[in-house]
Amino acid sequence: MAFFKNQFSNVVEWEEFREDMIFWKWSNREIKKGSKLIIRPGQDAIFVNNGKIEGIFQDDGVYNIESEIIPFLSTLKGFKFGFNSGMRVEVLFVNTKEFTVRWGTQSPILIPSPELPGGMPIRANGTLTFKVNDYVTLIDKIAGMKDSYLVEDVKLRITSVLDQLLMKWISKEGKDMFNLQANAYDIAKGIQEDLDMQVMNNGMTITGFQVMSFNYPQEIQDMITKTASHGMIGNMQKYQQVSLTDGIASGNVKGGGAAADMAGMMMGMNIAKEMMNNVNAPNPGQTPGAGTGTGAGANAGGKKPNFCPNCGAKTEGANFCPNCGQKLN
Incomplete structure (x- = not known):
């Protein structure tokens, strides 16, 4: 009899784990008597039934679902496993780490500038970090329709609006268009706030945004370098x-x-x-x-200099320098 009881047991775990995967859904299978739940470090397990969160488990380890999980599920506490049937519940595994994305403008952004009628063509690059912070919104907006979600999916959404945000905040904070790096912190802070509003609707938050460098066309960079060298000479x-x-x-x-x-x-x-x-x-x-x-x-006393004080030419007693015309008395 024990053999038949155990043949229905299974293991609930993140089977397709990838470092760049934000969440993965264990679904369309029954949880049966004797089943185990495995939560690895950096993962949260969310039990979902009919689109509603039944319970969230955050401590890594191996759990007996019947005795350690079901008693804590909000509406399934009275569920009893039958001999030949189980409980069909979705388990959403969420990667809790902070993800880092490198970004860069694909083409120059034309920033309005009084010095250049057509705008200042600027490229920029840097990094941003984000993480999941709202499981209810994540399930409602994304996980309810997808079985998995990658960092690349978030990056595509962010880069689709990044050029507009760069133009907005460079124009607002870039008081010196030829030295944008001096205002990089304020520009990045403004972009982070706007991006956070974009991803907040998906249950995530932008935890950091950095602009590593601004890049000008070569001819403009040469002009900046030349101007700086003149300024150093003074x-x-x-x-x-x-x-x-x-x-x-x-x-x-x-x-x-x-x-x-x-x-x-x-x-x-x-x-x-x-x-x-x-x-x-x-x-x-x-x-x-x-x-x-x-x-x-x-x-x-009336004595004339032997050499012109202006050009150094020999004067030979003349009243004016024979070379440059400087008056000598």
Whole structure:
């Protein structure tokens, strides 16, 4: 007799478990006398009868359904297993972990920008996390019609509205369109709130949303880099001088042509000018006008400088520099 009683027993467990599966439904089978329920770590088991939740079991382990499960089911406490029949109940297994999704814009988003009439084309990428938090809504909206649900299904729904949300929050929070990363936190926070409203209707919640980077077209990125380098130099004249010096030092300005000659002459004139300024500058503690020869004091006495203080050319006692025309007295 014991043999016939045990032949109807079965095991209720998540048979098709995958790490990217949000839930899986054990259905269309009877739970019979002697059956066992297996709940593994990170899983919840929800007993459903006629679309209504009978009981939720969250502790992992192996349970005897007749003695440890049925007494806790809301409307099935008085159920008695027959010899040849069982109880037809659906068991929904839910993955309780937090899922991580990597996202990225498939094509550039045209963000309205006064600098660009057609809009600023921007790509973005990052990650988001979500989890199931409402079993009643999950069963009502999804599990009632599906036997399983994957992370990819949620990702498809999120990415279908993500471009619109990026445009909304970049336009709202992106005060500097050329430095969106500075406002990435506020942009991501706004998108997370809107996405949470989207998935809340399915019994899930967005637990985190991050924007890892914003990407511009190459020509705009080059312009941003150039603007930043000018800002670091702070002075266009100095920037040109540094670029010229770097070019000569690296050998990019070379050869016997006019460009190299002009570059060498300009650098020589600038160096001579700096030298004359240093010579004419009063020493620390020296009274202005008390120079010894070519300084301001000497000019006050009528003596002309031997070299032009502007370009460094030899003056030969002239009243004006024969090279640049600088007045010498």
